[in-house]
Amino acid sequence: MAIRLVVRTLSELCVTAGALIVLFVVYILFWTGVRADSAMNGELDRLQNTWATGSLAPAEPTPAPTATGGTPSAAPPAAAPAPYRNGTSFAVMYIPRLGSGWHKPVLQGTGSGVLKKGLGHYTDTARLGETGNFSVAGHRRTYGDPFKDFPKLRKGDRVYLFDGTSWYTYVLDRDPFRTVPTDVGVIDPVPRESGWTAPGRYLTLTTCDPEWGHSHRLIAWAHLETVSPAEQGRPKGLSG
Amino acid sequence: MYGWIWRHLPGNVWLRALISLVLALAVVYVLFQYVFPWAEPLLPFNDVTVDNGMNATNGMAAVR
Numbered sequence: 603m604a605i606r607l608v609v610r611t612l613s614e615l616c617v618t619a620g621a622l623i624v625l626f627v628v629y630i631l632f633w634t635g636v637r638a639d640s641a642m643n644g645e646l647d648r649l650q651n652t653w654a655t656g657s658l659a660p661a662e663p664t665p666a667p668t669a670t671g672g673t674p675s676a677a678p679p680a681a682a683p684a685p686y687r688n689g690t691s692f693a694v695m696y697i698p699r700l701g702s703g704w705h706k707p708v709l710q711g712t713g714s715g716v717l718k719k720g721l722g723h724y725t726d727t728a729r730l731g732e733t734g735n736f737s738v739a740g741h742r743r744t745y746g747d748p749f750k751d752f753p754k755l756r757k758g759d760r761v762y763l764f765d766g767t768s769w770y771t772y773v774l775d776r777d778p779f780r781t782v783p784t785d786v787g788v789i790d791p792v793p794r795e796s797g798w799t800a801p802g803r804y805l806t807l808t809t810c811d812p813e814w815g816h817s818h819r820l821i822a823w824a825h826l827e828t829v830s831p832a833e834q835g836r837p838k839g840l841s842g
Numbered sequence: 843m844y845g846w847i848w849r850h851l852p853g854n855v856w857l858r859a860l861i862s863l864v865l866a867l868a869v870v871y872v873l874f875q876y877v878f879p880w881a882e883p884l885l886p887f888n889d890v891t892v893d894n895g896m897n898a899t900n901g902m903a904a905v906r
Contacts, residue, residue: 610845611843614843614844615843618843622873625870625873625874625878626873626878626881629873629874629878629882630878630882630885633874633878634882712891714883722891724891739891739892744882781892783891783892784892785892786892788892789892808891808892819891819892
């Protein structure tokens with residue numbers, strides 16, 4: 603009888619472990635995507651509301667009339683755009699190559715909590731559209747699989763970003779570049795392997811490679827092609 | 843193990859089945875809400891930044 607008890611308990615433990623693993627796979631493959639989709643939609647809605655209510659600084663930095671004498675105006679509010687707030691979305695990225703409806707919010711920061719809600723902007727890198735290297739990381743797999751089709755990116759592909767006031771169009775300068783995780787130089791203002799020689803307005807996308815692993819990173823580099831104000835509508839290359 | 847739980851649940855068969863179902867759902871909820879989110883960073887799926895930024899729990903310490 604004792605042996606029967608041992609065998610039964612052991613089998614029950616094995617069944618339990620198996621069920622746990624299956625549940626975890628369901629969580630990783632399915633549930634993180636569900637959560638991420640709702641979080642990303644929440645961020646997109648929040649951005650739309652912010653832009654609709656016009657709480658962003660106006661696009662044209664009209665020099666404020668200089669304060670006359672007595673009242674020293676503290677900081678001119680419209681002169682410098684507000685710094686990105688950590689964990690908060692500030693732009694939407696569109697990459698037609700990853701799907702005609704592909705658009706994801708871009709948030710400030712690359713912590714794991716941030717990347718569950720969208721793409722993450724490396725805090726130390728340049729702002730959107732400015733001189734330097736605007737660098738963005740995204741999940742290849744899990745949490746909505748935003749960069750699942752990253753290897754399909756090709757030289758000449760366009761990456762569109764909208765920040766409420768302007769459309770920024772970046773063009774990929776080469777096919778995705780595979781490197782190791784410690785190669786932090788890829789988000790330098792002028793990355794060594796990118797082929798660029800002079801400072802400019804660049805964009806870097808990073809994700810992991812292989813698809814489910816973490817031994818390498820895939821990098822895509824693009825340069826700013828055009829900036830058009832929001833009033834002109836979506837860029838021509840971006841349908842829908 | 844499961845037999846022991848079953849024997850210690852109160853009520854008739856239907857009530858026991860109901861309680862078992864509730865217990866199972868509670869376990870799944872705890873797993874999805876607390877255990878898996880904790881275990882998930884231990885796996886490699888979400889290392890997407892250069893220089894291991896993902897391992898930092900706060901977003902500020904992401905790169906360099």
